[in-house]
Amino acid sequence: MSQALDEIKIGGLGASRKRVEDNRFIRGKGNYTDDITLPGMLHMEILRSPLAHARIKSIDASKAWDIPGVHLVLTGEMMATRNLAWMPTLSYDTQAVLATDKVRFQGQEVACVIADDPYIAKDACEAIDVEYEPLPVIVNPWQAVADGAPVIRDDKEQQRGNVIYDWEVGDAAGTDRAFEQADVVSRLKLHYPRSHPSPIECCGSIADFNRATSKLTVYMTTQAPHIIRAAVALVAELPEHMIRIISPDIGGGFGNKVPVYPGYVCSILASILLERPVKWIEDKSGNLISTGFARDIYLDGEMALRRDGKILGVRMHCDADHGAFFSDAQPSKFKIGLLHSAFAAYDIPVAHLTARGTYTNKAPGGVAYRCSFRVTEAMFFQERMVQAAADDLGMDQAEFRRMNFVRDDQFPHRTPFGFLTDSGQYAKCLEVGLKAVDYQDFRRQQREARERGRLLGLGISTMTEPLGAGNSREYDILGIKMFDSAELKVHMTGKAIVRTGARGQGQGHETTWAQIVSHELGIPADDIVVEEGDTDTAPFGMGTYASRSTPVAGAAVAMVSRKIRAKARKLAAHLLEVSEEDVEWELGRFYVRSAPDRGVTIQECAMAAYSNMPDGMEPGLENTAYYDPPNLTWPFAVYIVTVEVDPETGVWDVLKLVAVDDCGVRINPMIVEGQIMGGLTEAYAMANMQFITFDADGNCVGSNYMDYLLPTAWETPGFELHSEVVTPCPHHPIGAKGIGECAAVGGPAAYVNAVMDALSGMGVRNIDMPLLPDRVWEAITYRRDVSGAPPVRSDD
Ligand code: CDP
Numbered sequence: 001m002s003q004a005l006d007e008i009k010i011g012g013l014g015a016s017r018k019r020v021e022d023n024r025f026i027r028g029k030g031n032y033t034d035d036i037t038l039p040g041m042l043h044m045e046i047l048r049s050p051l052a053h054a055r056i057k058s059i060d061a062s063k064a065w066d067i068p069g070v071h072l073v074l075t076g077e078m079m080a081t082r083n084l085a086w087m088p089t090l091s092y093d094t095q096a097v098l099a100t101d102k103v104r105f106q107g108q109e110v111a112c113v114i115a116d117d118p119y120i121a122k123d124a125c126e127a128i129d130v131e132y133e134p135l136p137v138i139v140n141p142w143q144a145v146a147d148g149a150p151v152i153r154d155d156k157e158q159q160r161g162n163v164i165y166d167w168e169v170g171d172a173a174g175t176d177r178a179f180e181q182a183d184v185v186s187r188l189k190l191h192y193p194r195s196h197p198s199p200i201e202c203c204g205s206i207a208d209f210n211r212a213t214s215k216l217t218v219y220m221t222t223q224a225p226h227i228i229r230a231a232v233a234l235v236a237e238l239p240e241h242m243i244r245i246i247s248p249d250i251g252g253g254f255g256n257k258v259p260v261y262p263g264y265v266c267s268i269l270a271s272i273l274l275e276r277p278v279k280w281i282e283d284k285s286g287n288l289i290s291t292g293f294a295r296d297i298y299l300d301g302e303m304a305l306r307r308d309g310k311i312l313g314v315r316m317h318c319d320a321d322h323g324a325f326f327s328d329a330q331p332s333k334f335k336i337g338l339l340h341s342a343f344a345a346y347d348i349p350v351a352h353l354t355a356r357g358t359y360t361n362k363a364p365g366g367v368a369y370r371c372s373f374r375v376t377e378a379m380f381f382q383e384r385m386v387q388a389a390a391d392d393l394g395m396d397q398a399e400f401r402r403m404n405f406v407r408d409d410q411f412p413h414r415t416p417f418g419f420l421t422d423s424g425q426y427a428k429c430l431e432v433g434l435k436a437v438d439y440q441d442f443r444r445q446q447r448e449a450r451e452r453g454r455l456l457g458l459g460i461s462t463m464t465e466p467l468g469a470g471n472s473r474e475y476d477i478l479g480i481k482m483f484d485s486a487e488l489k490v491h492m493t494g495k496a497i498v499r500t501g502a503r504g505q506g507q508g509h510e511t512t513w514a515q516i517v518s519h520e521l522g523i524p525a526d527d528i529v530v531e532e533g534d535t536d537t538a539p540f541g542m543g544t545y546a547s548r549s550t551p552v553a554g555a556a557v558a559m560v561s562r563k564i565r566a567k568a569r570k571l572a573a574h575l576l577e578v579s580e581e582d583v584e585w586e587l588g589r590f591y592v593r594s595a596p597d598r599g600v601t602i603q604e605c606a607m608a609a610y611s612n613m614p615d616g617m618e619p620g621l622e623n624t625a626y627y628d629p630p631n632l633t634w635p636f637a638v639y640i641v642t643v644e645v646d647p648e649t650g651v652w653d654v655l656k657l658v659a660v661d662d663c664g665v666r667i668n669p670m671i672v673e674g675q676i677m678g679g680l681t682e683a684y685a686m687a688n689m690q691f692i693t694f695d696a697d698g699n700c701v702g703s704n705y706m707d708y709l710l711p712t713a714w715e716t717p718g719f720e721l722h723s724e725v726v727t728p729c730p731h732h733p734i735g736a737k738g739i740g741e742c743a744a745v746g747g748p749a750a751y752v753n754a755v756m757d758a759l760s761g762m763g764v765r766n767i768d769m770p771l772l773p774d775r776v777w778e779a780i781t782y783r784r785d786v787s788g789a790p791p792v793r794s795d796d
Contacts, residue, residue, distance in 0.1 A: 003599065004522075004586035011525030012518040012587070013734060016670035021510045030249040033204045033219050038277040041206065042071055044267050045121035046280070047111040047128050048290060049103035052139075052361040052698020053152070054132035056099055061111060064124040069116040071274055073124070074266055076100035076110070086155075087235050087265060089327035090258075090477055093164070094156070095364065096325070097262040103132070104152055104324035105363045106698050107289035109262040114270045114278055137361045137698040138162065139790045141298065141319040144358035152324055152359040162359040164326050167335035170352035170417050175304075178313025178350050182304035186389040191768045191789045192377045194296040194321075194362075194693065195686050196288055196708065197369040199505070201251025203291055204281040205264045207271035216272070217244045220264060223253045223503055224543025227477065229535045231260050236268060247533035253505035254682075255367045256292050258329045258545050288692070288703040292367030296321040297336075297374075298789070299381040303389045311389070311404050314343055314351040314416065316381065321360050328366030329545070330373045331475045331482070337366075337373030338466050340417035342382045345426055345464040345636065346404045351416035361698040370682060370744040372546035375465050383461040383749035387756065388765065397460050397757075398434055402427055419466060423727045424636045426462065429660045432722050433460075433638040436658040442642055455645040456655075457758025463639075463746030466632040467738030468551025469542075477542065483628040484548075485539040486556035488517065488564055490621040492610040494603030495527045498560075501541015502553035503533045507740055508671040509549060513557050515667050516734060520561030521568075522588025522602050539624055547738030550667065551633040551729075558733035560625035567621060568605040574614040575600045633729045633737035635663040639680070639750035645758040650777030652755050654684070654717035661742055662725040665735035673721055676743045680719050683747020685711040691770050696791035 011017045024030050061073040076098035079085040086094045099110050111128050115121035138144050138152060144162035153159045179185060205220035216238060222228045225245040233240040250257065267280040282291065301316040320336055322328065330337040336355035343351060368374065390400035405426040406413045412422045437458070446456040472481035490496045498513050514528035532538055541553055565585065572590035573580040576598060584593045591599030600608075609621035642655040659676055666672045689709040692702040702708050728735030748769065755771050756764070764779045768788030775786040 001596065002586055003589055005588040007519060007587055010518050010522065012515055013665065013667055015515060015668065017511055017515060017525060017668055019508045019511045019671065021508065032201055032249050032251055033206060033221050034281050036206055036219050036248065038206060038208055041277040041279055042114050042116065042274065043118040043121050044112050044114045044270060044278050044280040045118055045125050046109050046263055046286065047125040048286065049099065049106060049108040049110050051103055051132050051134055052106040053102070053104060053135040053137045055102050055135060057131040057133050059111060060129040063127040063129070064113055067120060067124045067127060069120040070113055070124045072114040072270055073128070074098060074112040074270065079269070082269065084235070084265060084269060087260065089325055090329040091326045092332070092478070093326035095327055097265045101155060102135070105361050106700055107286065107363055112266045112270070114274065137696065139360055139362060139694040139696065139698055141321050141356070141358040141360070144360050152361060164322060164357035164359060165335045166356050168352070168354045169340045171350050172352045174350040175313045175315055175352040179304045179315070182312055183307040184305040184392060185302050186305060186392040187302045188385045188388045188766065189300045190381065190384060190766050191298050191787060192295045192380055193769055193788050194293045194365060195369060195690055196293055196692055197254035197256035197367065198288065198708065198710065199252030199254055199256050202282040202284060202287040203257060203261055203263060204279070205267045206277055206279040207268040208277040209271040209275060211275050215242050215244065216268065217246065218268060219246045219248055221250055221257050222247045223250070223257045223505060223545050225503055225533055225535050226501055226540050227480070227543055228260065230480065232268065235265065245535045247503050250503070250505040255294060255369045255371070255545055257505065258543070259292050259327055259367065261291060285703060288708065289700040290363045293323065293363055293365040294367045294369030295377060296365045297377050299377065301381060301385055303385055305389055305393060309393055309395050309400050309403050311346060311348045314348055316342065316353040318353070318355040320355060320357045320366070321362065322357050322366050323360055323362040323364040325364045326357065327364040329368065329477060331469060332478065333474060334373070337368065339374040339378045341375050341419060341466045342378035342417070344415040344419055344421055344634070345406060345462055347406045347410065348416045353417065362694055368546060370679065370741045372465055372467055372469070372741060376745045379463040379745050380749045383753060387753045391760065398430060398439060401460065401462060402430060420631060421464065421634045422631060422730050424464065424634060425662065425725050425727050426636055429636055429638045429662055429725050430462070432725060433640045433658050433660045436720060436722060437640050437642060437656060453647070455647055455758040457643050457645065457754040457756070459641045459750045459753030459755070459757055461639045461746050461750035461753060462637065463742060464634050464636045465547070465738070465742055465745050466634060467547040468629050468633045469546055469548055470552070470629055471631060472628045480542070482542050483626055484541045484552040484556050485624060485626045486553060486560045487539045487624040488560045488622065490564055490606045492607050494523060494606040496523055497529050497531060498557060499531045499538045500553040500557060501538050502544045502549040504544055504549070507544070507549065507675065508668065512667045512671060513554065516554060516557045517561050519734065520558055521565055547740035550736050551732060551738050552627055552629055554667070554736060555629060555733050556625050556627035559627055560623050563623040563625055564621060568602055570617065571605040571608045571613065572600050575604065575608055575612070630731045633664065633732055635661065635737040635739060635742055637661040637742050637746050639743065639746050641750040641754040643754040643758055645755055645776060647780050650773035650775065650780065652771065652776060656720065657717055658720045658722065659743060660722040660725060661739065662727050663739035663742065664727060664729045664732065664737035666723065667736060669723065672739050675739050676721055677719055679741060679743025680747050681711050681716050682744045684716060684751060685709065687748045687751035687769050687771055689770055691772060693788070693792050694790040695793060701792060
């Protein structure tokens, strides 16, 4: 008779356990960087450039130095004497820490003041006199490559123009042949605009250098503490073992907190020079104009089609606007991230992608905002292109997708750009979604509404996201291979602590990692504490972004639990006085195969590890596992949105949104649903309301919450989520695939496709996001495409 524990009751896999971290968050007891006050702490503020491109003729900081309470003024010149005026980026480029020669974007860091309090520091920043000589400004890739364009990065000896790279992937000749055989060629051109992750908590750091111990401790808002430790060691030339990075609670990251920002570097140098803790907390406008923007790419492509609807090949070209410094965090092999994950869900024989990256006078872009290295842009283009192609063929949207999907029996499947996808039930997800919106009936309603002048639309978007970088063979950042680790310590009473090198920013790791241990060992999740974010205690990890935590760190948690179970089995055999081969496992307990009533619990094994181990066994029940995933995980989703567009105003409302996500085994279904709802909300914001762009002078337009709107519960539509399709990942130890970003990745195209569908027959092929009412109105009124590419007029 089995005495296995009830997994759901102990909070294992599949339990919708309440998030343990919420105990402190909802009581206002979270501990964020800005909550930390150290004895003798000083405050740093940054002076930013008002101009987008200008030569610095002089900087006079004498008035700032004279202000009582000011301890230090840092300028680029001072940084240069310590070889710190420039720092390496995560894409083998360099980035100015404090400007020396020129400013290259509006909001660039020019000087820092360290003072007794932030107000004095801010006033002193205003007292710094900088003389600028304005230069011509570039705000898009076409200006960047135009004849006579000023060279933005004239600091780089080898740099001739503004092109950063020309990159290609796929089979150019094979794609040409596919197009020669096509009955129909469908084309699409669009701009995925800049967007900003805009976490509620801005970036910040408190550097605390202790001369007596030579130890540098930095509390900071980073999603990747170990990478920051390595970066500080290399940039500041400090010994790595003397650097401790602590990433306390983080108020949202979404990719914004992956890069190394000048503010971090300056606060560290200031603390070393002053031998006092130095706190820098970025303000909202600083965050919105200067820290990691996302997207900003122009996608242009065509699809070769057979008359019956079969896709024969795809060509894509991308012009990526990286801003003044190429600072994307992405695998070094891939210049434009995983943009070539496009069309992975479709059975397309051949494809070719070219990408050109350019410098412009904008803050660094390319941050993977809730997205696995440009996959958001890939999926957006894919689903917009698929919609356009189906329309061009006069085919039904659902039927066109169904016909071209990779079938369930085609896995493992090589995508047209060379990735290997391993599992999925694409057609089934689509069917679930279509049923949920009552597809045929909606089409009928749509036709009837049109006859009465009402514009209804339905948009389908599917997405498959490559999540969980590495494997280490192919994925690295700056040469550091991508894998992760977990450490598990089971104490003698059977309680445990698990640590990983990941760093959650609200995703619920403290809840779900415990659930994985619980699933593997039968220790109740409430008996397990999870710790992340301190490089002195956590094992090495590449951090949390690109929804890689569950695929990699989560897998490491399962693997280390299995190591613990293997040792516990030996302890059980010893306690039960049988050989190890005679011992069986069921959740929470080992028992004798021939006498199932004779057993010992995992807790009894833990006690034995410290009090009654067999001769020759190393005491204790602790271990570490490093996990190098064999492949990415490939979750799949279908999002279907129905909308009504008001032809008089261009305002559009969501009638219904159905989401069918297949992320394999769900560790915590409630957390997964939260992740999907959050992603759909962000997708809605990108599609509908988040306007941030640049005028001809490089002024950042929309860098405030009057224009760059954060969606609240008021305007966010309701979502209907479906979880019935589960395709376990064949190589992940517990069958899980990532989920954190899926809805933010796949969502935008669903909303846009719905609005475009409502406008079908009006001769409008594309409206760039955000689909603001005036843009939709313009498209309806003038029957034309509407571009959102900068420059815009500053009064737009
Ligand atoms: O890397 P990040 O944590 O942002 O993304 P993720 O690995 O997709 O996980 C987001 C949250 O959802 C974590 O708390 C996961 O443990 C949870 N999750 C889950 O419960 N089941 C899955 N199959 C995937 C994620």
